[in-house]
Amino acid sequence: MTVDRLKLSVKRFYDAQVYKSKIPSFPKNQDLKLQSIYCSDKAFEDRVGHLITYFVDSWVRSTSLDCTRAYFKGAFSYNDRDIDAIEGTTRFLPFIASVLMNPNFNVPSVEKEKGRSLEDMFISAIVNGTDPHSKGYWGDVEDYSQLICEGADVALALWIAQDRVIGKLSNQQKQNLFNWLRKCTLKKIVDNNWHLFRQTILLILSKLNEGKDLDSSSYDRIKSFYVGDGWFSDGVGKNFDFYNAWGFHYSLFWLTEIDKDFDSEFISTVNFKFCQSYQKLFTLKGFPLFGRSHCYRTAATCPLIASILLNNNAVEAGAVKRIFDQLWKFIIANGGLANGVPTQGYLKQDLRFLDEYSGPASSLWGLRSLILLLQIKDNKELIQIPDSPLAIEIGDYKEEIKSIGLEIRGSKNKGAVEVEWLERPAVPNLIEPYGRKARLKEFLSQRPQRPKNNIYKNCLKIYSSNTFLFENKDQ
DSSP, X not given: OHHHHHHHHHHHHHHHHHHHHTOOOOOHHHHHHHHHHHTSSSOHHHHHHHHHHHHHHHHHHHBXXXXXXXXXXXXXXXXXXXXXXXXXXXXXXXXXXXXXXXXXXXXXXXXXXXXXXXXHHHHHHHHXXXXXXXXXXXXXXXXXXXXXXXXXXXXXXXXXXXXXXXXXXXXXHHHHHHHHHHHHHSSOOOSSTHHHHHHHHHHHHHHHSTXXXXXXXXXXXXXXXXXXXXXXXXXXXXXXXXXXXXXXIHHHHHHHHHOTTSSHHHHHHHHHHHHHHHGGGOBTTBOOOOSSOGGGGGGTTHHHHHHHHHTOOSSOHHHHHHHHXXXXXXXXXXXXXXXXXXXXXXXXXXXXXXXXXXXXXXXXXXXXXXHHHTTOOOGGGTTTSOOOOOHHHHOOEEEEETTTTEEEEEEXXXXXXXXXXXXXXXXXXXXXXXXXXXHHHHHHHTSOOOOOOHIIIIIOSEEETTGGGSOOTTO
């Protein structure tokens, strides 16, 4: 067993060196330019346009020749290095598809870096990634494979850009693509938000591939996690965190967008209920972050933008715009974007809180709020309307979400929001360090040995929007 482990560690070390050798140089002035433009007084449309260009340029600069993988600086996940590289493309694809389909943002010809159009690169990714005879094939899907999660983004990207893409694929290419996606739906999955990956793929296949009968069992399972007030438990039990925002409500929007008859009344209603109190979590300097996957934080506004697209009047559009804008501005101003991707933390990289399943490109799920923004084709619906004040700018408030036992408290004077889990006992806020011993063990095993910090993520009684404003001396 020891010999086998050593061989695996050597292999992972070698694979890591190969991965790192493919990371392109990313001009430092790109990050500084983004900060100076997005955090300026320029028009919202211009600043968002620059943000879109920044990310398009990042993928074009970092992607492989066949566009099936992209390489970024950062700490690796517990997956193979190849999966980390695949995430670099698959998590970009719905964003790239949205850019291709939105006429309002004219992205400069950043694709000249590769001498190919952005559309051609997009097609190359989905064709080569799903062709079992291609060197860039993403691989056969196994039970509980990360590829199942990535498959949902591939399917969604295909759906978004279908009018520009499907007609350009050969019958064999389409068959390869549908076959690979179908395999993603046939494997065992984690009994939590993963059901949304499966359901997204199934719904898109039913729409694009011969109208086959739709299996909705995964959606039924998702609905069984609903507890009220727009909140879902992430699996059996009481697992409540921001996966409600960037997982559940993001994917639920897409289900009803793909098929207007797919339980649209329930999806719109739960979004409305969720956003009523959820909007009150945001300040001009972030929000109280609890739970796992801190690196997805720029996707926290997904339900609010979805409410605009669902036209359910949950939140005033000007307030949604301001929340989206202020969150991105706060993250960008504090170094939360670096080398073409959101960092592996809340602000800058913070490996003490980075989950072991997260790799260099995992944080690209933070683009989900930007993806939804790009679905608004009429700029008068959000982009060009005046800002409305956040709840925290108007006055103090206190509101209880009874279904999950959470109280939200806002202080206008402090400009801060805190949340209290009413049923939890108070526990010491002990943050485990990512020390030398863990780093040495990680080097020897070539697997993440980052601290779980489960107490901080999931057990504290009170979380504040000011929590992450401390200097992280551990990194």
